[in-house]
Amino acid sequence: MPRAAVAAAQETPAPLDAAAFYGQHCAACHGAARLGGMGPALLPESLERLRPQELAAVLRDGRPATQMAGFAGQLDAAGIDALAAWLRAAPAAAPDWSAADMAASRIVYHPAGSLPARPVFSADPANLFLVVEAGSHHVSVLDGDKLERIYRFRSRFALHGGPKFSHDGRYVFFASRDGWVSKFDLWNLTLAAEIRVGLNTRNLAVSDDGKWVLAGNTLPQTLVLLHAEDLAPARVYDVRGADGTASRVSAVYDAAPRASFIVALRDIPEVWEIPYGAAPAAAPPGRAFTPRVIALGEVLDDFFFDQRYLHILGASRNGHGQVIDLAQGRKVADLALSGMPHLGSGITWVRRGREVMASPNLKQGRISVIDMQSWQTVAEIATNGPGFFLRSHENTPYAWTDAMMSPRRDTLQVIDKDSLRVVASVTPSPGRTAAHVEFTRDGRYALVSVMEQDGAIVAYDAATLREVARIPMDKPVGKYNVFNKTTRSSGTSH
Numbered sequence: 001m002p003r004a005a006v007a008a009a010q011e012t013p014a015p016l017d018a019a020a021f022y023g024q025h026c027a028a029c030h031g032a033a034r035l036g037g038m039g040p041a042l043l044p045e046s047l048e049r050l051r052p053q054e055l056a057a058v059l060r061d062g063r064p065a066t067q068m069a070g071f072a073g074q075l076d077a078a079g080i081d082a083l084a085a086w087l088r089a090a091p092a093a094a095p096d097w098s099a100a101d102m103a104a105s106r107i108v109y110h111p112a113g114s115l116p117a118r119p120v121f122s123a124d125p126a127n128l129f130l131v132v133e134a135g136s137h138h139v140s141v142l143d144g145d146k147l148e149r150i151y152r153f154r155s156r157f158a159l160h161g162g163p164k165f166s167h168d169g170r171y172v173f174f175a176s177r178d179g180w181v182s183k184f185d186l187w188n189l190t191l192a193a194e195i196r197v198g199l200n201t202r203n204l205a206v207s208d209d210g211k212w213v214l215a216g217n218t219l220p221q222t223l224v225l226l227h228a229e230d231l232a233p234a235r236v237y238d239v240r241g242a243d244g245t246a247s248r249v250s251a252v253y254d255a256a257p258r259a260s261f262i263v264a265l266r267d268i269p270e271v272w273e274i275p276y277g278a279a280p281a282a283a284p285p286g287r288a289f290t291p292r293v294i295a296l297g298e299v300l301d302d303f304f305f306d307q308r309y310l311h312i313l314g315a316s317r318n319g320h321g322q323v324i325d326l327a328q329g330r331k332v333a334d335l336a337l338s339g340m341p342h343l344g345s346g347i348t349w350v351r352r353g354r355e356v357m358a359s360p361n362l363k364q365g366r367i368s369v370i371d372m373q374s375w376q377t378v379a380e381i382a383t384n385g386p387g388f389f390l391r392s393h394e395n396t397p398y399a400w401t402d403a404m405m406s407p408r409r410d411t412l413q414v415i416d417k418d419s420l421r422v423v424a425s426v427t428p429s430p431g432r433t434a435a436h437v438e439f440t441r442d443g444r445y446a447l448v449s450v451m452e453q454d455g456a457i458v459a460y461d462a463a464t465l466r467e468v469a470r471i472p473m474d475k476p477v478g479k480y481n482v483f484n485k486t487t488r489s490s491g492t493s494h
């Protein structure tokens with residue numbers, strides 16, 4: 001070999017053996033099979049939502065305030081890229097999460113009945129808020145009257161979807177993207193039980209009778225039914241369509257008036273209804289827990305329900321919307337929607353004697369308002385830009401929306417529910433993302449998230465729109481008021 005070529009070969013570092021590097025430096029925290037441990041799972045599904053530059057930055061610089069140290073000292077840019085690419089590729093052996101894995105993961109911290117059935121604090125237990133802080137994976141409990149934090153605890157990695165409450169507001173159930181289901185006793189401010197139901201989970205629903213929790217997974221492609229009392233697994237459903245095609249779960253919902261769970265599926269044109277009780281609408285006797293399959297013309301994975309759970313309003317990923325009559329099990333109307341309506345964040349109210357529904361749009365700066373009898377679009381309200389959430393309350397004339405997917409992400413717009421016009425806006429912290437509103441139980445104050453690492457919950461007087469409190473938080477995402485959720489306020493998600 002010529003001398004120059006020898007020198008070049010000596011200078012070019014050998015490509016990174018990412019598997020070996022992972023085994024040596026990452027496996028202790030993230031698990032030999034990348035299923036997670038002290039650190040989160042590192043499977044393609046777990047990393048889906050992380051942008052390439054974000055993943056590279058974590059591998060290079062680590063994550064502040066965690067055990068995750070960066071590898072800038074050991075890997076050059078090419079090595080970081082090789083490790084990122086390896087992590088984004090599926091492992092050679094398909095990861096599995098068996099019934100035995102699930103059972104082994106379950107922790108019962110406090111068996112049912114072992115703790116006092118009264119709150120250990122003086123705040124109104126029905127006016128508490130739970131705030132999911134995504135920054136360092138914590139949950140804060142706020143007193144909704146004093147607008148003060150009364151407790152904060154560490155959550156599992158990356159909670160997603162709304163936490164779901166038992167009827168009396170004592171227990172709240174969380175799902176993490178990593179597959180953990182946690183049951184928290186709000187009156188005693190302590191975790192009651194936890195179980196890992198999968199490797200990648202969408203969300204969970206709690207049955208209206210308080211007996212069951214249903215979690216929907218994307219990995220493995222299963223639904224897991226748990227006893228709400230102690231999170232013991234009751235049944236695992238393999239999610240497969242009529243032709244045998246497996247499907248990820250988009251989301252699970254509790255249809256309380258029907259005493260059933262409704263399951264939205266991501267890869268097959270079906271909706272499942274799983275009856276858990278004896279409601280006449282739900283199922284003939286003896287059919288409890290057996291899925292009733294509603295066949296659709298196309299895959300719908302973003303859902304909204306009317307207040308009585310007679311209809312599903314569903315949207316496909318390309319924005320096509322339709323109305324499914326749940327009793328008849330078939331489409332009864334099309335919805336004139338475009339862009340990517342975020343029906344999951346829709347709300348309803350009565351306007352001039354007619355019930356209307358409105359939802360934000362992830363792709364367009366507009367709010368669609370739909371008449372719930374004729375299914376016609378009543379108005380398209382132009383907003384600052386694509387947004388994620390829309391919220392209101394029975395006691396306020398306004399609905400609040402964000403534009404968090406746009407350059408105006410720092411501003412919330414306030415819509416008059418009668419005139420259907422934007423009448424005001426608030427900018428809690430100029431230049432910083434503001435989104436997700438939830439009202440106090442009486443609708444007097446609107447709490448807004450400044451969704452940044454050193455962010456805050458900012459409370460506004462819902463009538464004057466004046467700021468009344470600011471509570472520092474670590475990237476607060478969603479907030480959930482016990483009363484509004486347990487009474488199924490039409491101004492918030494259920």
Ligand code: DHE
Binds near residue numbers: 049250388479494
């Ligand atoms: Fe969510 C709820 C789907 C990305 C924050 N999100 C939901 C629900 C669904 C859903 C189906 C309703 C279930 C429930 O509440 O139990 N979300 C999706 C997606 O498909 C999407 C676009 C992409 C994804 O990969 O999941 C998505 N969601 C996000 C985010 O990026 C957000 C802003 C930050 C995060 O934490 O991931 C986000 N989603 C939320 C929140 C709720 C939610 C805060 C609960 C809203 C509520 O008030 O009830």
